[in-house]
Amino acid sequence: MSLMSQDGNGKKPWYREYGEALLFALILALIIRTFLFxxxxxxxxxxxxxxxxxxxxxxxxxIYGTQLxxxxxxxxxxxxxxRGDIIVFEFPMDAEKSYFQRxxxxxxxxxxPGDRIEVRNKQVLVNGEPYKLPQxxxxxxxxIPGNMQPRDFMGPVxxxxxxxxxxxxxxxxxxxxxxxxxxxxxxxxxxxxxxxWSWNREKNLPRWNRIGRLIN
Numbered sequence: 001m002s003l004m005s006q007d008g009n010g011k012k013p014w015y016r017e018y019g020e021a022l023l024f025a026l027i028l029a030l031i032i033r034t035f036l037f038x039x040x041x042x043x044x045x046x047x048x049x050x051x052x053x054x055x056x057x058x059x060x061x062x063i064y065g066t067q068l069x070x071x072x073x074x075x076x077x078x079x080x081x082x083r084g085d086i087i088v089f090e091f092p093m094d095a096e097k098s099y100f101q102r103x104x105x106x107x108x109x110x111x112x113p114g115d116r117i118e119v120r121n122k123q124v125l126v127n128g129e130p131y132k133l134p135q136x137x138x139x140x141x142x143x144i145p146g147n148m149q150p151r152d153f154m155g156p157v158x159x160x161x162x163x164x165x166x167x168x169x170x171x172x173x174x175x176x177x178x179x180x181x182x183x184x185x186x187x188x189x190x191x192x193x194x195x196x197w198s199w200n201r202e203k204n205l206p207r208w209n210r211i212g213r214l215i216n
Contacts, residue, residue, distance in 0.1 A: 036062055046168035050135045056197035059088045061190040085109045086192040086215055089183050107176050111165025118156035140172035150178045
């Protein structure tokens, strides 16, 4: 025996059909955003020239393991974060703020748990060996003494278990682990892997040559 709707013809009212479809779409979007992929926009130049202001990117949220909302434990991880990965994470210094005040940062992993990190005259040393990436750039010629700030001279420091040392590719203009310390693994949201859109706000035009490019 079929149930009848209020209009008596066996069909749902149009507003109920649209409402259910909208609810399903919202639930599906929430699942995708929470467990699979999330979109982010680059607001600053700390990752230039790898990522530019106005780049829009997707972050893989399951590669390091799925997290339930408001929890830091992970399960079903495909792999651990690796040196050279570009990660999005919740800024550790915002831990005491309310959920809606916490900021997301994006940086590159330089130091793994147990690594010894040092910066001498702008050169990064990992376990006593120079570590230089083709993506890193320096836009400032001046050298800042270590007793003033840790941009050009820092450490050595040892990365604790379950933590990572991160830096921006734009080394002279990045607020990163040199200044505020390590990223706990539980604060990592995912791996940035593709630029799906890019907007040049100075020219008011898309950067067509950056759209659809993988991030490395």
